[in-house]
Amino acid sequence: MSAVDIEQPAQQSVQQSAPTASHESAERALRIELAGTYRAFAMLGWTELIYNHITVRIPGPGTHFLINPFGLHYTEVNASNLVKIDVDANVIGSSAYPVNPAGFVVHAAIHRAIPDAHCVMHTHTTAGLAVACSQAGLENTNFYSAQLHDMVAYHDFEGVTVRADEGARIVADLGDKRVMILRNHGLLSIGSTIAEAFVRLWTLNRACEVQLATAALGTARAIPDDIAARSTRDALQFNPRHGAGADVLQALLRQVDRIDPSYRE
Numbered sequence: 001m002s003a004v005d006i007e008q009p010a011q012q013s014v015q016q017s018a019p020t021a022s023h024e025s026a027e028r029a030l031r032i033e034l035a036g037t038y039r040a041f042a043m044l045g046w047t048e049l050i051y052n053h054i055t056v057r058i059p060g061p062g063t064h065f066l067i068n069p070f071g072l073h074y075t076e077v078n079a080s081n082l083v084k085i086d087v088d089a090n091v092i093g094s095s096a097y098p099v100n101p102a103g104f105v106v107h108a109a110i111h112r113a114i115p116d117a118h119c120v121m122h123t124h125t126t127a128g129l130a131v132a133c134s135q136a137g138l139e140n141t142n143f144y145s146a147q148l149h150d151m152v153a154y155h156d157f158e159g160v161t162v163r164a165d166e167g168a169r170i171v172a173d174l175g176d177k178r179v180m181i182l183r184n185h186g187l188l189s190i191g192s193t194i195a196e197a198f199v200r201l202w203t204l205n206r207a208c209e210v211q212l213a214t215a216a217l218g219t220a221r222a223i224p225d226d227i228a229a230r231s232t233r234d235a236l237q238f239n240p241r242h243g244a245g246a247d248v249l250q251a252l253l254r255q256v257d258r259i260d261p262s263y264r265e
């Protein structure tokens with residue numbers, strides 16, 4: 001979860017019941033989509049050396065997830081080296097790479113507590129972290145913050161997120177919201193799909209970028225609550241009729257394909 005997460009010894013593998021052919025096919029598609037999303041994060045500059053995670057629950061028997069192999073940069077993630085783990089970060093099957101179980105603590109708590117939280121994303125972008133460090137948090141002063149009216153939860157900083165008991169407090173602070181500012185730490189989003197989590201995180205991160213730029217110009221002009229509420233209702237990227245993020249994610253994945261399609265391997 002954090003740039004100073006503590007490396008843990010490799011986990012023991014556990015056995016699982018056999019998935020069906022359709023589960024295997026769905027997992028393969030999800031691996032490609034997730035690996036492409038890691039590459040898209042790298043393309044956007046949303047990387048923190050080898051740290052941070054995007055995790056996705058996979059269909060099939062058991063409650064299993066895909067996570068980035070610990071030690072690789074997001075540009076090195078591909079469909080095959082994503083690691084399948086259970087909610088306790090035990091590796092399912094085998095993996096040439098370890099995972100960072102300490103970093104999975106918060107993701108696991110959310111996946112465990114929220115049934116439709118199939119995807120959890122977490123970043124330490126400079127703009128997101130800067131707003132997370134500010135006393136006011138996200139201000140309702142720009143086009144993108146206006147699309148997140150009453151959607152953002154906050155969680156107070158407790159240090160490096162390596163303790164399982166913090167997970168319960170993060171889930172409680174999240175409540176029914178789907179994006180969170182981890183104070184003094186970074187941003188987090190969840191979604192029922194990768195695309196949904198992505199478009200939420202992108203909107204929050206963009207709002208933070210604009211807030212940071214506006215701060216350099218002086219006092220920002222506030223947006224009235226009723227206008228923000230209307231903006232949020234009207235926001236196309238959250239609307240299932242406009243793909244709930246799928247359109248924008250697919251556009252980014254096509255861009256990734258033009259740069260380096262090796263994530264599909």
Ligand SMILES: [Zn+2]
Binds near residue numbers: 002124
């Ligand atoms: Zn973190």
